[in-house]
Amino acid sequence: MANKKALRLIELGLHPVLLGSEGEDRKRPLHKGWQTAVYTAADVRSWPPQNNIGIRCGLQRDGRSLIVFDFDSEATRVFPTWRWGLAQRFRQPLATVVSARGYHVYFFTSEAHPGRTLAGRYVQTLNETNGRKRLFKFIETLGTGRQVVSAGSRHPSGHRYRFGPGTGYEDIPTLTAGQYQALVTLSKSFDERPSQPERNPRVHPVRLRGELSGIANCLDYARRFIGAAEQEEPNGDIRFLGQGGLLVTADGRGWYSFSEETGGGLPELIAWHQSLLVGEV
Numbered sequence: 001m002a003n004k005k006a007l008r009l010i011e012l013g014l015h016p017v018l019l020g021s022e023g024e025d026r027k028r029p030l031h032k033g034w035q036t037a038v039y040t041a042a043d044v045r046s047w048p049p050q051n052n053i054g055i056r057c058g059l060q061r062d063g064r065s066l067i068v069f070d071f072d073s074e075a076t077r078v079f080p081t082w083r084w085g086l087a088q089r090f091r092q093p094l095a096t097v098v099s100a101r102g103y104h105v106y107f108f109t110s111e112a113h114p115g116r117t118l119a120g121r122y123v124q125t126l127n128e129t130n131g132r133k134r135l136f137k138f139i140e141t142l143g144t145g146r147q148v149v150s151a152g153s154r155h156p157s158g159h160r161y162r163f164g165p166g167t168g169y170e171d172i173p174t175l176t177a178g179q180y181q182a183l184v185t186l187s188k189s190f191d192e193r194p195s196q197p198e199r200n201p202r203v204h205p206v207r208l209r210g211e212l213s214g215i216a217n218c219l220d221y222a223r224r225f226i227g228a229a230e231q232e233e234p235n236g237d238i239r240f241l242g243q244g245g246l247l248v249t250a251d252g253r254g255w256y257s258f259s260e261e262t263g264g265g266l267p268e269l270i271a272w273h274q275s276l277l278v279g280e281v
Helices: 004-011 023-027 075-087 177-188 218-226 266-280
Strands: 016-018 053-056 065-071 095-098 103-109 116-123 134-142 147-149 230-232 238-240 246-248 255-257 262-264
Touching (some): 004 016, 004 053, 065 075, 065 177, 075 177, 103 177, 218 238, 218 246, 255 266
Antiparallel strands (some): 053 147, 065 103, 095 103, 116 134, 230 238, 238 246, 246 255
16 A cells, blocks of 8 residues: 555655654654655655655755744744734735644745744753753744655654644745745744854855865765764764764755754855854964
8 A cells, every 4th residue: 555645745746755653753754865865656655654754845846945834842822923923924824734742834935945943942951961951942944954744644642743724735835035034034033042143154255175175075074074973863864973963964965053053065064164163263
């Protein structure tokens, strides 16, 4: 029996991702290279029907890009106010999936965007002995290099992800560049983290010559110039320990820093790393 959820996503022009079928694996991709893989209907017919299915965010088959606003911590407080604020700017119905703890709101954009945390709060937890605080994320975007668990799949708690009444993937609205920026600004208004000066890695030009001329991809650069103990994730991604949550995709094409909430390809990684070195001088 084929995995009908994955087949349906392909029909809609979206990129399905095979997730696990038990526990926390229900939210984790199982195949290496899922960040760039383009699966056909023939491919997904062999996927187990009991497994969850994710959707790769970012660029889709029709040239549009998928961005998902993810509401997690304190969603019952934040989401209604955010939705009211959005209604003042954007009149179309929202394609919203109810998750186990919050909501996923889907949009298309003409330009791909990386995922980042837009609003949250740092909280000191009792089991933290090193002085660090835990970040509770209120609003996070899932973009290029990320995936979202699809409607119809089950959360590790047993809760089933489901669309709100009267909406589905066919109803995902497309945002203009101005509308997307307005949503980002609205979302940031909920942020309770201490303000910090923004680092702009693009200020420091990337020079792919000299010792950088032989760099093949993000993984090559990270191993040569950042260096640290490595840990392979279940889906093949490489986590560089002690680097603030630096994750490089298994194929070496992409990366994401959870502490800096930024990512991209090789030029962005080099620029980001150079900006860190400049800041240490």
